[in-house]
Amino acid sequence: MAVLVPNYPLAEAVLPKDASQGGPELCTAVLKAAVAALPVPSPASLERFQKQVQSLSQELTQRLLGISDLEERLIGIGNRDMMEANHLNHFRFLSAYLANPNPDDLVSTARWAIRTYMAHGFRPEYWRVMLPTALELLGKRLPKDVAKDIAPYYGFLAENLELLLPTPEEQPEASLGLTGSLPPLAARYLELLLEGDRRQASSLILGQAAGGMPVRDIYLDVFSPAQRMLGQLWQENRISVALEHFATAATQMIMSQLFPYIFAQGADQPRLDAGFVGCCVQGELHEVGMRMVCDLLELEGFDTWYLGANTPDKAILDFLAEKLRSGAGRTKPILLGVSCTIAQGVPFVERLIQALRSDARLPDVKILVGGLPFLRREDLWLKIGADAHARDAAEATQVVRRLAGLTEVGA
Known part of the structure; x- marks a missing residue:
């Protein structure tokens, strides 16, 4: 059963059809205005959709694998595994986005994903096939009212694909050296x-x-x-x-x-009666940034504990509780840093924060969040219940000091 897409605003209905000729800023304004007019699914519809993310992804992959000239015409040679990963990331992102909708998130992420996959050999025709197929699967897997709630977002992506594709100016400069712009x-x-x-x-x-x-x-x-x-x-x-x-x-x-250099240089700073626990939320595998934050804070006199990538919520909470109970010898970790670099990880960050706030063992732990989703939407940290966010490792050290009631280095 195919789903009929209900009425949804096309970008051309918001600003003139030649908006793409007005430069990237005007084009982006068109797209954001169209997204802002889309209806937000009900909580019940969103919950039903989230439960089907895995099965929708698997069935979408199977449908496209049935196309005889899939690699030659749509995704490029050898990119089947990448396509499968994209399908799961697509549904996970959309379910996370609908829980905390923001037009800039959808537009910027869609553009980034399309540009990235095209650089790896995917062709625009792939999305012209994938999006309608995904929409059809919504009607097959979900109740009619739920599919109707989600469908406008596929209508937006399909109808405005040309405005989401990279322009010639956005293509990588082949003439530049791989490291030419670095110090x-x-x-x-x-x-x-x-x-x-x-x-x-x-x-x-x-x-x-x-x-x-x-x-x-x-x-x-x-x-x-x-x-x-x-x-x-x-x-x-x-x-x-x-x-x-x-x-x-x-x-x-x-x-x-x-x-050894961190400990030697950190020895020049007075040790602080404050600690910092750094972690990467469930499903988060990018860990260099949080490791840097922990090491930089160690240099400034904090005791730090880095818990690694993809850390389960319970393990984080139990670790914090044990440090608070024992006093860690002379200090206690009053701050938790949570790293999340992908939009589909934001619900896991929110879940962790809610679990911490409801844990009687952890009454005064302050939470700092960081990562790309919080750069794209600067009020997101507040919406999910964190105490602060930081744009990069340098800013994170300043924010942690402020949350800990410290101002000057060495104070």
């Missing part, structure tokens, strides 16, 4: 990693540390820009996911090698 030291570091030479990359960083370069500067002026560029290179399909994973793992290894 010299960060550029050399990333070049070594892209060459697969982690020994020399490690030697370069450890040599800088031994020569007196503060670990804080290494983190903020070398690792941070290098990691951002690494992600951009993968997004533009200029490096493989394997090389991106290798380079990130190498950076984590080198961060561990810097621990």
Whole structure:
């Protein structure tokens, strides 16, 4: 049974049809206005939709795998696994978005996803097939009233696909070197990693540390820009996911090698009667950013505990409770940092916050959140119940000090 898409606003109904000729700002305004006019599904519809995310993803993949010329015409050679991952991410993102709707989130994420997958060989025709197929599956898997609540969002994406596609100006510059826009030291570091030479990359960083370069500067002026560029290179399909994973793992290894310098430089700061527990929410595998925050706070005199990627809620709460109960020797962790880099992880952050707020063992723990979803929507941290958010590792150290009632470094 196919679902008839109910009336929904097309971008052309909000601003003139030639809006795409008015530049990216006007085009974005068109799209955001169209999204803002879409009806928000009822809580009951959203709950039914969320329960079907896995099955919808699997069936959508099976439908498209039945297309004989799938790779040649739609997704590019060898991209079947990537397509399957995209389908699951698509439904997870939409369910997370509908729980906390914001027009900028939908427009920016759709553009990012389309640009990224096109850089890896997907063609616009893929979305022209995928979106109507997904819409048909809504009618098959969901009650009619629920499908009707969700359908307008597919109508928006399908009808405005041309405005979401990257323009020629947004295509990566093939003439630019892979590290050309980075500061010299960060550029050399990333070049070594892209060459697969982690020994020399490690030697370069450890040599800088031994020569007196503060670990804080290494983190903020070398690792941070290098990691951002690494992600951009993968997004533009200029490096493989394997090389991106290798380079990130190498950076984590080198961060561990810097621990003696962290402790030595941190010894110059008075130890603070405050602690910080850092974690990555359930399903979150990007952990370098939170590791950096913990290490930078260690440098400033905090006791820090980094719990790693994809940490279960109960493990986080129990760890906090144990530290509060024991006093950790001389200090207590009054702050929790939660990292989330993908929109579909936001419901897990909110769930963790709600669980912490209702846990009688944790009456005064303050919560800092960070990651891309909170950059795209700066009021999101407040909406889900956090105490603050930070845009990057440097700002995170300042915000943590404020939440802990500290102002000046060493105070």
